Amino acid sequence: MTEPLLEAHGIGKRFPGVRALHRVDLHVAPGEVLGLVGENGAGKSTLMKILAGIERPDEGELRWRGESTPIESPRAASSLGIALIHQELNLADNLDVAGNLYLGREPRRFGLLDRQRLEADARRVLTRIGVPFGPGTPITELSVGQRQLVEIARALAADAQVLIMDEPTSSLSTNESERLFEVIRELSNRGVSIVYISHRLGEVIDLADRVTVLRDGERVAELVGDEIERGRMIHCMVGRELDSFYASRPHALGQVALEVEELRTEAHPQHAVSFTVRAGERVGLAGLVGAGRSEVLRALFGIDAPRSGSVRVTGRELSLGKPRNAIAAGLALVPEDRQGQGLILTANLRDNIGLASLARRSRLGFVRRPLEDALARRQQTSLRIKAPGPDQLAGNLSGGNQQKVVVAKWLALEPRVLLLDEPTRGVDVGAKHEIYEMISRLAENGVAILFVSSEMEEILGLADRVLVMHEGRLTGELGREELAESAVLQLATGGQEAATR
Amino acid sequence: MKKILGILGLLLVICFVTALNSDSFMKPGNISNLASRTGLYGILGIGVAFVIITGGIDLSVGSIVGLTGTMLPWLLVKKGWSLTSVLGLIALVSVCIGLLHGLLVTRLKLQPFLVTLCGLLIYRGAARYLTDDLNQGFGTGHTELRELTTGPMGSMSSLLTVVGAVLTMWLLARWLRTRTGPFMAGGLRAVSRSWIATLRGLRSRAGFVAGLKRCPAWLQSRALLVGLVSSTLVLVVGGVTWLTGRTLLAEVPVPMPFWVLVALALVSGLLLNETVFGRHLLATGRNEQAARFSGVRTGLIITVAYVLCAVLAGLGGVLFTLDANGVQPSQLGQFYELYAIAAAVLGGCSLRGGEGSILGIVIGTAVLRLLYNAFNLLGIPYSVEYAVMGTVILLGVLADEVIRRIVAKRRRASG
Numbered sequence: 001m002t003e004p005l006l007e008a009h010g011i012g013k014r015f016p017g018v019r020a021l022h023r024v025d026l027h028v029a030p031g032e033v034l035g036l037v038g039e040n041g042a043g044k045s046t047l048m049k050i051l052a053g054i055e056r057p058d059e060g061e062l063r064w065r066g067e068s069t070p071i072e073s074p075r076a077a078s079s080l081g082i083a084l085i086h087q088e089l090n091l092a093d094n095l096d097v098a099g100n101l102y103l104g105r106e107p108r109r110f111g112l113l114d115r116q117r118l119e120a121d122a123r124r125v126l127t128r129i130g131v132p133f134g135p136g137t138p139i140t141e142l143s144v145g146q147r148q149l150v151e152i153a154r155a156l157a158a159d160a161q162v163l164i165m166d167e168p169t170s171s172l173s174t175n176e177s178e179r180l181f182e183v184i185r186e187l188s189n190r191g192v193s194i195v196y197i198s199h200r201l202g203e204v205i206d207l208a209d210r211v212t213v214l215r216d217g218e219r220v221a222e223l224v225g226d227e228i229e230r231g232r233m234i235h236c237m238v239g240r241e242l243d244s245f246y247a248s249r250p251h252a253l254g255q256v257a258l259e260v261e262e263l264r265t266e267a268h269p270q271h272a273v274s275f276t277v278r279a280g281e282r283v284g285l286a287g288l289v290g291a292g293r294s295e296v297l298r299a300l301f302g303i304d305a306p307r308s309g310s311v312r313v314t315g316r317e318l319s320l321g322k323p324r325n326a327i328a329a330g331l332a333l334v335p336e337d338r339q340g341q342g343l344i345l346t347a348n349l350r351d352n353i354g355l356a357s358l359a360r361r362s363r364l365g366f367v368r369r370p371l372e373d374a375l376a377r378r379q380q381t382s383l384r385i386k387a388p389g390p391d392q393l394a395g396n397l398s399g400g401n402q403q404k405v406v407v408a409k410w411l412a413l414e415p416r417v418l419l420l421d422e423p424t425r426g427v428d429v430g431a432k433h434e435i436y437e438m439i440s441r442l443a444e445n446g447v448a449i450l451f452v453s454s455e456m457e458e459i460l461g462l463a464d465r466v467l468v469m470h471e472g473r474l475t476g477e478l479g480r481e482e483l484a485e486s487a488v489l490q491l492a493t494g495g496q497e498a499a500t501r
Numbered sequence: 502m503k504k505i506l507g508i509l510g511l512l513l514v515i516c517f518v519t520a521l522n523s524d525s526f527m528k529p530g531n532i533s534n535l536a537s538r539t540g541l542y543g544i545l546g547i548g549v550a551f552v553i554i555t556g557g558i559d560l561s562v563g564s565i566v567g568l569t570g571t572m573l574p575w576l577l578v579k580k581g582w583s584l585t586s587v588l589g590l591i592a593l594v595s596v597c598i599g600l601l602h603g604l605l606v607t608r609l610k611l612q613p614f615l616v617t618l619c620g621l622l623i624y625r626g627a628a629r630y631l632t633d634d635l636n637q638g639f640g641t642g643h644t645e646l647r648e649l650t651t652g653p654m655g656s657m658s659s660l661l662t663v664v665g666a667v668l669t670m671w672l673l674a675r676w677l678r679t680r681t682g683p684f685m686a687g688g689l690r691a692v693s694r695s696w697i698a699t700l701r702g703l704r705s706r707a708g709f710v711a712g713l714k715r716c717p718a719w720l721q722s723r724a725l726l727v728g729l730v731s732s733t734l735v736l737v738v739g740g741v742t743w744l745t746g747r748t749l750l751a752e753v754p755v756p757m758p759f760w761v762l763v764a765l766a767l768v769s770g771l772l773l774n775e776t777v778f779g780r781h782l783l784a785t786g787r788n789e790q791a792a793r794f795s796g797v798r799t800g801l802i803i804t805v806a807y808v809l810c811a812v813l814a815g816l817g818g819v820l821f822t823l824d825a826n827g828v829q830p831s832q833l834g835q836f837y838e839l840y841a842i843a844a845a846v847l848g849g850c851s852l853r854g855g856e857g858s859i860l861g862i863v864i865g866t867a868v869l870r871l872l873y874n875a876f877n878l879l880g881i882p883y884s885v886e887y888a889v890m891g892t893v894i895l896l897g898v899l900a901d902e903v904i905r906r907i908v909a910k911r912r913r914a915s916g
Contacts, residue, residue, distance in 0.1 A: 301794075303793070303794065323793060323794065323795075323796045324796050324798065326796075327796040333794065335794050340788070340790055340791065341790050341791055341794045342791060342794065343788070343791055344784055344787045344788040344791050344792070344855075345788070346787050346788075346855060347783075347784065347787055351780070351783075351784070354780075355780070355784055355792070355795045355797070356795040356796050358777045358780055358781070359777055362776075362777050365776045365777055365778065366775050366776050366777075367775055367776060367777055367780060369775075391722075409795065
């Protein structure tokens with residue numbers, strides 16, 4: 001075994017109210033592909049940011065080629081040869097490929113841009129990873145997958161020896177992903193180390209020589225060779241078996257609670273969406289980012305007025321375009337952006353929990369404080385919100401507890417239909433389990449659940465039925481027995497719609 | 502809470518310094534005059550605070566004062582309208598101005614700064630054009646009407662008694678529902694226990710904690726306890742001086758505008774803190790999007806805030822004119838929007854929205870008026886007035902920010 005290129009020892013990092021990392025060890029050898037997996041909130045991103053110099057660790061040590069080296073800034077990281085390729089791409093749209101590859105490090109002659117050398121250098125790097133486009137191509141003409149390759153080329157142009165890739169395939173088509181994997185394998189053969197972070201365990205199994213599993217900010221497992229296997233990874237990630245984790249209990253379904261007919265949103269006006277959700281049913285809305293799932297939820301709840309379409313809640317026509325009407329009809333939305341849309345961070349628990357139901361707890365326009373206080377305390381106990389009391393500011397809570405506050409606000413109104421957009425994003429594993437429990441309990445009590453999720457495990461584990469969207473269209477519907485990752489992925493990428501019919 | 506104590510401290514320091522250096526400061530006439538000024542400007546401050554809480558700003562306050570203040574003598578004296586129709590028209594104009602601002606901001610998403618800046622120019626121009634830029638006044642007529650602002654009513658003692666009694670009853674009634682036993686006995690017990698806790702707290706922290714434990718369950722919050730102790734203190738001081746008729750407090754007559762301000766402050770405080778509207782207003786100011794996602798009609802709430810602001814500015818205009826007896830359409834109300842905004846910021850409103858207390862605004866206005874008064878009495882040249890006022894406000898805001906950061910840092914270190 002060769003000497004590790006980059007090592008991290010006993011890394012710890014705290015944020016207000018959260019322990020993001022606790023004594024985490026990690027190392028990468030030259031030419032090695034290290035898979036890094038863990039649930040959202042397990043600390044993967046924080047760890048990567050520390051390696052790339054964006055965050056500083058509170059404790060622990062970083063070593064480069066065996067020597068203790070603090071990485072104090074992104075600049076320091078890149079001069080060592082560490083490059084982080086973000087989930088969201090960071091390319092300048094107004095420049096061409098070559099301009100992006102050498103952005104900030106342009107070759108100069110007499111203080112002026114040396115265009116010829118720039119092109120020549122760029123061409124050399126691009127041939128190295130074998131791409132079908134030249135250095136003069138404008139970024140806007142490239143597909144998302146090709147842009148991803150430009151990002152990699154940029155890292156190579158900076159002479160990177162460790163490439164950290166955060167969810168690189170989250171918005172790629174199958175072909176583009178295949179091309180990316182080829183490039184990764186080739187780079188690894190040439191001695192470039194790769195840290196590969198992904199929720200798509202299949203990719204990790206294919207690519208990784210070794211896998212590090214994080215859970216709740218701690219390294220819980222290190223898998224090599226045959227140990228790299230789906231069930232094992234999930235077990236390490238969630239700390240328990242999948243079925244009990246998602247709290248799935250079969251129960252009888254009721255009448256149709258939500259009926260959506262020919263709904264056209266502003267984002268995808270050319271496609272109409274129709275579906276129903278029955279009382280007590282948990283329906284998952286799957287698809288890639290940008291498939292139009294959130295837009296459907298927003299339109300149902302009246303945040304954005306749709307182009308056309310009709311919605312019935314328990315048989316009654318809902319007038320769209322105003323959240324108040326949706327709330328009155330029995331709808332509730334736990335939005336995607338918890339901190340911006342779900343909560344008032346500078347207000348306390350009592351105000352946040354009471355906000356949507358104030359009118360019910362008032363007389364002649366005056367708030368009845370004792371009722372408000374009682375509600376906050378009741379919700380805090382029943383949802384197990386970890387906070388000293390109702391006076392605690394929402395901004396001081398951890399992600400999971402914040403999400404519980406948002407849910408608590410809506411449960412105070414006893415909704416018939418609960419819409420959730422990415423309900424467990426940025427939530428630690430423990431709280432995640434509690435949120436699943438809560439969703440299942442509500443379903444058992446006859447609440448219709450419609451949730452959007454980008455996490456395959458969540459879709460597979462929690463939903464009774466899955467609707468899949470691709471570019472604004474409903475491409476398919478899968479019942480519990482047909483549910484499989486491959487089937488969902490195929491529909492989500494727009495492939496073989498007919499196959500499931 | 503801390504902000505209010507800070508600004509109250511500033512108020513007392515300025516009082517102290519001025520009183521030491523000038524004999525006329527503590528004369529009943531001066532204090533009464535100061536109260537009258539505070540009343541007039543405070544009305545505008547409370548109005549603009551509603552808008553600032555939504556995260557907006559209203560720069561047109563001074564021009565609305567100018568417009569309504571000019572309309573009153575012009576229509577009444579020059580045009581010979583009846584008092585009811587003049588006041589009705591003024592109310593209507595104020596409401597329409599507020600509605601216009603609110604709808605432009607919420608429907609067309611124009612920036613509040615721009616909308617009300619245009620308002621500032623338009624209403625001033627309208628006032629000057631309507632009256633041909635001529636001075637307007639009541640002359641010797643309408644003396645009963647002018648009594649509304651010039652006439653005193655009762656003494657400072659009686660005012661304190663009334664305010665203390667109202668606040669005490671309010672605090673007690675707020676938790677009436679959770680009371681055990683008869684109201685009077687429960688109330689008296691709560692008051693006495695809170696006093697014991699506070700007095701013991703003056704000696705040692707442990708004493709306060711022990712005293713707090715013996716208070717009834719609903720009084721276990723420090724803010725409530727301090728509120729109850731200070732409101733009963735005000736009640737007792739006011740009552741005793743009133744009954745004995747001694748001390749300065751009993752001698753100082755309270756001018757009408759101050760009564761108006763006190764009543765307005767009580768109503769506004771109630772509106773902001775105890776009603777659904779007030780909660781929705783604060784929520785909208787703190788995070789408009791989250792409020793909307795919770796079903797709050799944010800557009801309506803913001804529009805109402807602009808209407809309240811314009812109506813209070815309209816009321817202010819009427820009172821200012823009555824107080825002065827005559828107006829120059831080009832002068833009345835100039836810069837008043839800035840005084841109002843400054844008072845609100847001094848009193849703890851954040852221009853980012855979502856924060857503000859009515860008591861703070863009243864005290865903030867008093868500080869500004871006090872500074873002005875001190876210039877007069879201490880013979881500081883007027884030319885430097887704005888510079889000093891600006892500096893004081895800047896220092897106040899800076900101190901607040903510094904304290905906020907220190908508190909945040911300490912909390913992070915301990916948390």
